[in-house]
Amino acid sequence: MAGELDFLFYPRSVAVIGASHVPGKVGNAIMRSITANFNGKVYAVNVKGGEIEVNGKKFKVYKSVKEIPDEIDVAVIAVPARFVPDVIDECGEKGVKGAVVISAGFKEAGRADLEEELVKRARKWGIRVVGPNCLGVTNLENGFDCNFNPPERQARPKFGSIAFMSQSGAFGAAILDWAARHEVGMSKFISLGNMADLDESDFMLYLKDDPKTKVITAYIEGVKDGRKFFNVAKETTKVKPVIILKAGRTEAGAKAAASHTGSLAGSYKIYEAAFEQSGVLSAKSMRQLFNYAKALAMQKPAQGDRVAIVTNGGGAGVMMSDGLLEAGLKLAELSEETREKFRKAIEEGKLPEHMSYKNPIDVIGDAPSSRYELAIRYALEDPNVDVLAVIALFQSPALDEGIVDVMEKVQEYGKPIVFVAPGGEFPEKMARRIEEKGVPVFETVEDGVDAVYALVKYGLYLKELQSF
Template identity: 45%
Template sequence: MSYKTLEPFFKPKSIAVIGASRSPEKVGYQLVKSLIDVGYEGKIYPVNPKADEILGLKAYPNIKSIGETVDLALIAIPAQNVPEVLREAGECKVKCVIVISGGFKEIGGEGVKLEEEIKRIAKEYGIRLMGPNCIGVYDPHNKIDTLFLPRDRALRPKKGDIAFISQSGAMGVAFLDWMTMENIGLSCFISYGNKADVDEIDLLEYLLHDEKCKVIAMYLEEITNGKRFIEVASETSKVKPIVAIKAGRTMEGAKAVSSHTGALAGREEIVEAAFKKAGVIRAYDTHELFDYARALATGRIAFGDRIAIITDGGGAGVMATDKLTDERMGVGLKLAELKDETKLELKKHIPPFAIPHNPIDLTGSVTPEMYGDVIEIVSRDENVDGIVVIVLIHPPGMNVKVVDEVEKAYKSTNKPILIASTGGEPTQKILRMFQERGIPSYPEVERAVKAMKCLVERGRYLKKLERRFH
């Protein structure tokens, strides 16, 4: 089925909210409010037979009474009533439906039969169905928000170029909170729940063609069709990097997945092999997922494993070197051997008592200008594939101007440059400034080093593809 059948989930001209409510504590109330708050520009049709108006919008007793074309229907009613309403939506030629309601496959027994029934109805009427047991779509670019969670408690990230797919709604929302706090932009978020119809494979196909998405981050609990997943992920990762967390790695974790969405988690070694074959970069926690995604979103790839470290703190440089080069406890990359001409040029710009070797310690006599000069010099060295820059703002000569100087140097090269800085609020302010200017920044040296390894992995994968096709 064409990826274009999913467009009404992201670009609907009209939305019906079935189960809309006048009570602020109800899901149906918040669904309408979320659409209003995000600034949705299409028509919103609240459906509730007991209401004439909801949040200033005319309410309708059922979807048939709307009398207009509905592109997307949100269903938030008791599970046993969903089949009837879904059939009615089909008769009204609704293209796409998000079933927010739970009480299906994830509870077993009758819930499994109920889910099979709505699958049959959706197929009969040619409806693309997302869910059940999900929270749907948040797309800040197209101003779509089907999250039934109040904005003061569930934060929404700013516009960006990272798409995030999550089988779990609760985990997805927690990640959105984290993205907002870390000032990471989002192209769209999709929670697809029990995947009675739309699954991670369909969404990968759609996002492959979505111009506003540069990187795809995924939280997966199980993969239904492994062979098809590998095919689609392989095609997608040729163009856009995919970073994924696969939950349920352990036996107990797999049991937890089954009770959550009624899913089978799959054997760990098979998942690992599938990801490797498809070029999917694996993450194991929240930090890794989005640390990798924001590094990849720059489009800068490390086509080798020779990394330079620039710092104004010797201890931080040593820790970064350990993490970079240790094959067992670190990421197993190489410390770049700088060319002689690079070292000679560095001597002109660093303190006379500083040593021009990698890691390059600018010492406590550092200035913002020194950072800019040294980054430019090192980035021109052919022996350097990527640079980790540790910016400690505590020395007397340092100030916020370092952001301008580093940005200037960053723009002078296409090599990947990642920033790390550890410290309190003044440091966090600097990190936010880097992030706002599109330079990936991390509050821990180790996280920046791991993100660089991700860029090296991506480079290796692209070089492997190049060899395969030439």
């Protein structure tokens, strides 16, 4: 914790302005979210005063933030838009540092004037603003969660190392829910809203120095300030990967974006070039975004683009070969030394006669984990191999659970590894166990291809940087 915006994610005390005792109301849902896991101090504010009960705890309701007998770091504001500027003034008088404005009814509803007024007042007091028209911020580390979606509709992901920013609140919520379901760990979520003050670049800069965030991801329709974004992205990607799902890539998408967030999406070609030059990985879909992120959160970037595949199924090896080449990667050509090792091991009966040790290395359907281990070691010892993709079809009972330990051990070579385990319940269970050992596991071959691509693409970007 050393960032300028730490107070927004690690507040000691929070005021919920517009707190309500009526279930279903936004001001009630926010109280419910914030008090569920957060152990900072939470104060309720509502002009009506009184008392409210949330999550089994009673809260006195202050009529104004100014009445609270304590310092307040962050105000979460959920009052009708027209009252927000005055509430900001009260926050200013109180010495509040940050305002998370959940309320809608500003620029997106044709009230740019109200939004300007909000910013003007905030600037006067030096208050930084998230939103308006957003789900606020969620810090999965300390439970500070402004999101008004109830947990029974939108689960929260476990704490992990991927940060996510979204220009779409609704889509952001869907992603959190999806991440929870797929056991993807997140550090911080930021619903950017109208970005009247703080924008995607400000948060990227904060997340760059956030020790709890290893990978920064974002859904955006358009950036607020191109130059600022480009410079911040360039600095950030030197330190950690940035992955962006940019919507509004096509003409129809751009039109839809204009009517959604008012983003002038601009030509996607310009975005593509900016991403490329600043080392940002551009994802085309939600799954790709998280395939990239999971790989980079768990493994080191690759030193080159030569991929070895070890598989117990020929067909999956063929598919992976196709996918890698279609993504612009290369299949490693195994060195003569490596081939000699395989020949010898086959001669000695340590590996089966009919296996293939061309790349993809096919250890065949009856491979136990010990056979995987040998093949994986030979592949990783080869100087022609930069990244390893292991495919395991767990439907064959020959493949024992020892593969979990194998995957732990073979990380000693320091080369990035991606694991693919297609299928249903059993592979899913094994996947979670292998991930506990640090190797990311993917459900389909195409997800695995994404993962390898991200490790190579970002790795090559870093390498190019170093050569200057």
